[in-house]
Amino acid sequence: xxxxxxxxxxxxxRRRTNTxxxxxxxxxxxxxxxxxxxxxxxxxxxxATPRYHRGAPAAEPQPAADAAPRSxxxxxxxxxxxxxxxxxxxxxxxxxxxxxxxxxxxxxxxxAERAIRDxxxxxxxxxxxxxxxxxxxxxxxxxxxxxxxxxxxVFARFGGxxxxxxxxxxxxxxxxxxxDTGPHDRTLFELLPEADRLLGAGAQSADLAHFVxxxxxxxxxxxxxxxxxxxxxxxxxxxxxDAIHAVAAKYYRLIIIDSGNDESDPMWLRMIDHADQIVVAxxxxxxxxxxxxxxxxxLEERDERSADLAxxxxxxVTQADRKxxxxxxxxxVTGYRDLARDVVSIPFDHEMVDGHLRLSALAPxxxxxxxxAGAAVARGL
Numbered sequence: 051x052x053x054x055x056x057x058x059x060x061x062x063x064r065r066r067t068n069t070x071x072x073x074x075x076x077x078x079x080x081x082x083x084x085x086x087x088x089x090x091x092x093x094x095x096x097x098a099t100p101r102y103h104r105g106a107p108a109a110e111p112q113p114a115a116d117a118a119p120r121s122x123x124x125x126x127x128x129x130x131x132x133x134x135x136x137x138x139x140x141x142x143x144x145x146x147x148x149x150x151x152x153x154x155x156x157x158x159x160x161x162a163e164r165a166i167r168d169x170x171x172x173x174x175x176x177x178x179x180x181x182x183x184x185x186x187x188x189x190x191x192x193x194x195x196x197x198x199x200x201x202x203x204v205f206a207r208f209g210g211x212x213x214x215x216x217x218x219x220x221x222x223x224x225x226x227x228x229x230d231t232g233p234h235d236r237t238l239f240e241l242l243p244e245a246d247r248l249l250g251a252g253a254q255s256a257d258l259a260h261f262v263x264x265x266x267x268x269x270x271x272x273x274x275x276x277x278x279x280x281x282x283x284x285x286x287x288x289x290x291x292d293a294i295h296a297v298a299a300k301y302y303r304l305i306i307i308d309s310g311n312d313e314s315d316p317m318w319l320r321m322i323d324h325a326d327q328i329v330v331a332x333x334x335x336x337x338x339x340x341x342x343x344x345x346x347x348x349l350e351e352r353d354e355r356s357a358d359l360a361x362x363x364x365x366x367v368t369q370a371d372r373k374x375x376x377x378x379x380x381x382x383v384t385g386y387r388d389l390a391r392d393v394v395s396i397p398f399d400h401e402m403v404d405g406h407l408r409l410s411a412l413a414p415x416x417x418x419x420x421x422x423a424g425a426a427v428a429r430g431l
Contacts (some may be wrong), residue, residue, distance in 0.1 A: 112120035149403070155359060174208040180299040181431045183306045184325040187332055189341035190311050193368045195225050196402050197331040197423075198308035203409035205304055206270035212303035213270040214262065216294070218321050219310040220285050226274035228407050232263035237274040238294055242286075245293040247287060248300070255301050265290035266407060291320040313345060322349070327430045328363040330390065333370040334378045339385065346389050363390045364426045369398040392426040394419065 115422060142148045142159040151157055161169070185198045202215040217225035217238070226237070241261040262271040273294075286294075298305045307321050319421075322328075328349070330342040344367065349360040365386045369379055379395050386393045399416040409417060 072257075074296075128333075154183045156381070162178055169421045170208050172425040172428040173205055173421065174210075174301060175428065176209060177431055180302060181298070181304050181326045182295070182324050183304070183327045183329055183427060183431075184309060184321050185307065185331055186309050186322075186345060187330055187338065187342045188311055188345050189338050191333075192335075192338040192341065193331040193333055193366070196368065196407055197307050197329060197366050198225060198306050199228055199407040200402075200409055200412075200420045201329070201424055201427065202306050203265075203268040203269040203407075204420050205306075205428075206265075206268055208421075208424075209304070211269055214273060214298050214302040214305050215270060216273045216298060216305060216307045217275040218307045218317055219275050220312070220315060220317055223275040223308060223310065224264070225272060225308045228405070229272045230263065230265050230267075230406065231294070232259075234260065235259050238274050239276060241273065241297065242290055242294060242346055245297050248297045257361070258297075258301055273300075287318050288316045288320040288396050291324070295324050313348070322352075322359065323358060327427055328359045329427060330363055330365045330386075331368070332365065332382065333368050334374040334382050339367075339382045343386065343389055359390075361391065362430050364423070364430065365390045365393045366396060366423050367393065368396040368402070370402075372398050372400075375399070387407065391430060394406065394423040394426050396420065396423065404418060 139158055141151045141156050142163055142320040143151065144163055145160060147157040147160060147163075174209050183201070185194045185201070187194055198215050202213050206213040215225060215229070219225070238261075241248075244261070248257060258271070262273050264271050296306070307325075309318055309321055312318060330346065332338045332342040346360045346363060349356040351357070365383075367379060367382050367386070383393045383395055396419045397413075397416055401411045401413075403418070409420065412420070
C-alpha cells in the first residue's frame with residue numbers, strides 16, 4: 051500500500067513537472083524575465099541599477115531639457131581667415147622713393163604719389179548707370195574742346211572703355227578736328243536716322259563703329275558734328291538730342307558733351323536737361339572767366355535742377371597764355387570758389403595749343419593736373 055501510494059505521488063510529481071516545462075516553453079512565457087533579471091530592491095543608502103533583458107538594445111540616455119546644444123568643431127575653433135588678411139600698400143614707383151625701390155628697397159609712397167593713386171581710383175570707378183557731363187562756357191575759345199578731349203582720355207585710361215566725347219555744337223564744332231579720324235567721315239547726322247534701329251533689341255554695340263571715331267591710343271570714341279556746314283544746317287531739335295542721348299546712354303557708361311556758345315539754343319538747353327554734372331571751361335582771360343561765371347549765375351535762376359547743377363559744378367582753369375602769371379591763375383581760381391563745388395587749374399602746355407590733343411603727349415605735370423580735374427568731376431557723379 052505504501053509502495054502504491056509512493057508510486058502515485060511520484061507520477062503526480064512528474065506530471066506537474068512536465069506541465070511546468072510546457073508552460074515555460076510557450077511563446078507567452080518565453081520572453082518573461084528570469085528571476086535573476088528582475089531588479090533588486092534597493093538597499094538603504096544605495097541606488098539599484100536596473101538590468102535589462104539579455105539581447106535587448108540599451109536605450110540612449112536623453113539630455114536634460116535645459117542642456118545647451120553642443121557646438122561643432124568649426125564653431126569651437128576660432129582662427130583668422132586667410133581671405134581677410136591686411137594687404138600691404140604697394141611700394142612707391144615714382145620720385146626718389148621709386149628710384150630706391152628699383153634698387154631693391156621697399157619704401158612706401160609719399161604724400162604726392164598717394165594723392166595721385168587716390169585720383170586714379172576715383173576716375174577708374176564705374177557708376178551704376180550711364181553718366182553725362184556737359185562742358186560749357188558761352189565764350190568761344192575758352193577751352194571747352196580741350197577739356198572735353200582730355201577728360202575723356204583720363205576717364206578712358208583709368209576706367210576702361212565705354213567713354214564717348216560728343217560734339218553738340220551748331221557753330222562749327224572743332225572736336226573732330228582735334229581728335230583722330232576713323233575709317234569713315236560719318237557724324238551725328240548719319241547716326242540720327244538710325245537711332246530707332248540702334249535702340250532696338252537686335253542692335254549690337256559694334257554697330258556704332260559705323261558712326262563714331264575710335265581713338266586707338268586714348269581708348270574713347272568721338273561723335274562728330276559737321277563744322278563745314280553753316281550753323282542753320284547744323285541745328286537740331288530737342289527731340290533729336292533726346293534720340294542721340296538715348297543711343298549714347300545705351301552703349302556708353304560715360305558721355306562727355308562739348309557744347310556750343312549759344313546758351314539759348316534748344317540743343318544747348320536740352321543738353322543741360324540730360325547732364326548729371328557741369329564742367330565750366332575757362333582760361334585766365336578776363337572775358338572767358340566772366341562768361342563762365344555769368345553762365346553759372348543764369349543756371350541758378352533757370353530752375354531748381356539747373357541751380358543744383360551750377361552749385362555742384364567743377365571749373366577747369368587752363369593757362370592757355372604762356373605769359374599768364376601764377377597770380378593771374380589764382381585770381382580766376384579764387385573768383386570761382388564761391389560759385390562752384392571745385393576749381394582745378396591746368397598749367398600751360400604747348401601740346402594743348404594746336405593740333406590733335408593726346409593726354410600721353412602732355413608733360414607729366416599737366417597729365418597730373420588733368421587727372422585731378424577728372425577726380426573732381428568724379429566726386430560729383
